[in-house]
Amino acid sequence: MRQTTLSVALEVKPESFDHLSGLLDALRDRRSQDPSGGKGPFADFLTTVPAVHFLSLSVFPGFDYDPLFVIEANFDGAPGPFWAQLEAAIGPDLRSFLRCCKCPLDHTGPLFDAVTAADSRAPIAPYLEARTLTPTVFHHGNRGMTRDRILDEGKLFLATRAELAYSNDGGPSPYRKLTPVEIHARLRAALLPQFGWLDRKAPPRIPLAQSLGDYARLALFALALVFALSIPGLILKSQLAWPHYVLLCLALFALFTGMLYRMGKALPGTATPTRFSFLGFFLKRLLVPVALAAAAYVVVAAFLAAPFWSAIAHRPFWAAWRDMAIWAGWSAGSVAVVVAGLLVWLRWLERRDASQDAPPVDPRMLREMARREDWIPQNHMGSVVLIKPGVLRTAIIRAGHLGLHLLLRVLPRTRQGYLGSMRTIHFAHWARVNNNSRLMFFSNFDQTWESYLDDFIEKAHAGLTLAWSCGVGFPPTRFLVKDGASHGRQFKEWARHSMAVSRFWYSAYKDLTAEQVERNYRIACGLRKKQLSEKEAAAWINDL
Template sequence: MRQTTLSVALEVKPESYDHLSSLLDKLREKRSADPSGGTGPFADFLTRVPAVHFMSLSVYPGFDYDPLFVIEANFDGAPGPFWGQLESAIGPELRSMLRCCKRPLDNDGPLFDSIAAPDARAPIAPYLERRSLTPTVFHHGNRGMTRDRILAEHKLFEATRVELRCANHEGPNPYRVLTPRQIHAKLRAAVHPDFAWLDQPPPTRIPLAENIGDWVRLISFIVAAVFVLSIPGLFLSLAMPWERYLILLVVVFIGIAMLLKRIGVALPGTEIATKFSFLKFFFSQLVPLLLFVAGYLVVAVAIGTPLSMLATARNFDAAWHGMVTWLLWGLAGAPVVIAGIVLWLRVIERRDASQDAPPVDPVMLREMARREDWIPQNHMGSLVLIKPGILRMILIRAGHRLLGLVLRIQARSGYLGSMRTIHFAHWAMVNNKSRLMFFSNFDQTWESYLDDFIEKAHAGLTLAWCCGVGFPPTRFLVKDGASHGRQFKEWARHSMTVSRFWYSAYKDLTAEQIERNFRIAIGLRKRTLSDKDAALWINDL
C-alpha cells in the first residue's frame, strides 16, 4: 500500500498564539502521561484513525513572520480518507485550532470561512487536503510496511518470545536441543493457530510498478538536467566553427579551474576533515557516467531526429548525423557550464553569514527536553529561513529533487544507509518557499540522532539544509556544513519548537525492531527452511 508523508502549514493570528498552544496542550492531556497515546480517553485514536503511523501538531512562534501552525502526518493510503478519519476523531478540536489561524488570501478564503465561522458545520477535511504541502525530500524508514502489518508482525514476535520462554515450565526448554531447522518447524506449529495469515503470501513491500516508477523519475530528472546544462554549448556550437568552439571551452575551463583552486579552499577555521572527495567520487562513478552518456545520446537522438526532420526537411540520415554531432558538442560544453556554476556558488558561499551561537529560549529548551525520551522514539520539528538568490533557489530545489529521487532508489531496506533509527522524515517549503521545514520521527535521543547524521550522512544533510540562514560554513553544497557538529546542533536546536502534540501508533518499536519482526515473519510464513536459511533466520529470534 502507498505510504504518504505530508504537512499543512497555516499562518496564525499573532494574538491567538497562546490560545492555540493551550488547545494543543489540552489535546495532549487527553492521552496518557507519555507522548504517544496508550491508555486513557485518547486510546481509541488507533481505531478511529487506522491509517496513521506518526502525527504531530506544532506551533512555531513568529519572529520574522507571524506564528505558524503545522500539522505533520505519515500514514497509509491517499490523503483524502486520512483527513476524513482525522476529522472524525478530533474534528471539534481541529476546528477550534483553525479558528486561531489567519484567513488565506488566495482562492481558499471562502472555504476557510465555511469551516471557521462561529456556527460553521462544514467539513474541515477538504480544507486540510487543499492546504497540504508536498515534501521536497522525504524518507520512509520501513518502506512498504503498513501500520497494520507492523502491529501484526510485532504481535507475532511477542508470541514467539512467549513460546520460547514458556515451552516447558517443569523441565528443560525443548528448543535448546533442536537444530535451527527443527526450531523453525516447532515454533511455526506452535504459533500458527493464532496467526492464520502465516499461510498467506507476504504482500510486496515495493511493487514492480512503483519500482519502475522510481527509476524512470530518477533517469528522467538526470536526462533533463544534462540537457539543460548542455544548452549553452548547443547554441554556441551553432554560431562557431568547431575548432574555435573547442579552444573557447578549454580556455574558459582552465580559467575557472584556476579561480576555483584559489577560492575553493575553506576559509580559516571552517574546514572539517572528511573522507569525501569529488575526484574519488567522479572516478568511482566513471563507468556508470559513460553508460549514462551513451543512454542519453540514444534517448535524445530518438526524440530529436524526428523533430529535426520536421523542422529542416532533411532526410533521416542527415538529421540523425546532425543530431548526434550537435548533442556531442552540447555535452562537451556541459563541464564548463558546471564549472561556472560551481565558481558562482563558491563565491556566494564565501560571503554567507553563519551563526556561531544561535540564541535558544531557555524556557522553550526546557519544555522540549521535558517532552523527549519518554519512549524509544522521539520527534523533531525545525523551521528555518532560506537564503536568497536565484542560483541558490535553483540549486536547492534541484538538489532536494535529486536527493529525494536517490533516496527512493537507495533507502529500500528499512534503513538510510548505515543509519537504522529513522521512521519517517521530510523537508517542505512554506511561506512562498521562503522557509524550510524539517520533521523527523526517529529512535533514541535527539543528540544521538544528530550525531548519527553528522558522522554517517553529513554530505546529504548539508545538501538538504545548507540553504538555511545561519547554517555552518559550507563548501560546494556538501562539504563542511553539518560536519561542524557542535555548531550544527546548536543551530538545529535554535530552529526547533515544542512538539505540543505527537502521536505514534507503535510507541515501543524501533525501526530496527520492525525490520527484525519482518524477517521473523517472513521465515515463519514458509512451511520449511533449508539448514542454511534456518541458521540465518534464527539469528533474529
C-alpha cells in the same frame, strides 16, 4: 499499499499563539499518556484513525513571520480518507485550532471562512486537503510496511518470545536441543493457530511497478539535468565552428578550474577534518552514471530532434539523427564547463554567507522540549528555517531536493532500508512554506535527539548539508556538501534554534524501533514459509 507523508502549514494570529499552544496541550493530555504523562488513553487514536503511523501538531513562533501551525502526518493510503478519519476523531478540536489561524488570501479563503464560522458544521477535511504541502524530500525507514502489518508482526514477535520462554511447562525447554530447521518447524506449528495469516503469502513491500517507476523518474531527472546544463553548449555550437567551440570550452574550463583551486580552500576556522574527496567520489561513484547519462542524453535528444531536422532540412531520418547526435554530443561536452562555472558562482556565494556561531535558544522552550523527549524509544523533531535568497540558491534547492528525493527512493532498497548506514529513522521530510521562503523539516526517529544528530553528522553529513545548507545561518559549507553539518556543536545549536515544541505527537507503535520493525519482518517472513533450508534457518534464527 501506498505510504503517504504530508504536512499542512497555516499562519497563526499572533495574539492566538498562547491560546493555540494551550489547546494542543489539552488535546495531548486527553489523547495520550506519552510523552510526559498525559491523562487520556493512548489507544484512543489507534482505533479512530486506523491508517496513521505518526502524527504531530506543532506551533512555531515567528520572529520574521507570524507563528506557524503545522500538522505533520505519515499514514497508509491516500490523503482524502485520512483527513476524513482525522476529522471524525478530533473534528471539534481541529475547528478550534483553525479559528486561531489567519484566513488565507488565496483561493482557499472561502473554505476557511466556512469552516471557522460560528456554529459551523462545514467539513474540515476539504480545507486541509486543499492546504496540503507536497514534501520536496522524504524518507520512509520501513518502506512498504503498513501500520497493520507492523502491529501484527510486533505481536508475532512477542508470541515467539513467550513460546520460547514458557513452553517448557516447568521443565527444560523443548527447543533447547533442536536444530534451526526443527526450531522453525515447531515454532511455526505452535503459532499458526493464533496467527492464521502465516499461511498466506506476504504482499510485496514495494510492487514491481513502483520500483520501475522510481528508477524511471531518477533516469528522467538525470536526462533533464544534463539537457539543462547543455543548453549553453547548444547555443554556442550553433554559432561557432567546432575548432573555435572546442578552444572556447577548453579556455573557460581552464579558467574556472584555476579559480576553483584558489577559492576551494576553506576559510580560516571553517574547515573540518574529512576523508571525503570530490575527485575520489567522482571516479568511484559518479564517473559511470555520468557517462551513461551523457550517452543516453545524446541518443534520446537525437531521436527527439531528428524528425524536426529531417522535415526542415529534407534529410532522411537516420541522416538527420546522425546530425542531431553529433550536435548533442558536442553540447554534452560543454556540461563540464557549465558545472565548473556554476561551482565558481556557488563558491563565491558560500565565501560571503553569514553563519550563526551561537544561535539564540529560548531556555524555557528548551526545557519544555527536553521534558517531552525520551519517554519512549522514539522521538520527534520539527524545524523551520529561512532560505537564503538568490537565483542560484533557488535553482539549487529545487533541483538538489528533487534529485535527493529521487535518489532516496532508490538507495534504501539497495541498502536494505538504511539511510547511509543509519536505521533510526521511521519517517522524515522537508517541505517549503511561506511562498518558498522557509524550509521545514520533520523527523520521527529512534534514540535521543543528540544521538540522532550525531548519527547524521558522522554518517550522512554530506546529504544533510546538501539538504539544509540553503538555510540562513547554517554553518559554513564548501560546494554544498563539505563542512556544514560536520561542525557538530555549531550545527546542533543551529538546529535547536530552529525547533519548536511538539505540542501533540502520536506514534501507533510506541515501543518499536525502526530496526525492530525490520527484525519482526524477517522473523515473520521466515515463519510464513512451511520449510526452510539449513542455510535459511541458520540465518533466520539469529533474529529470534
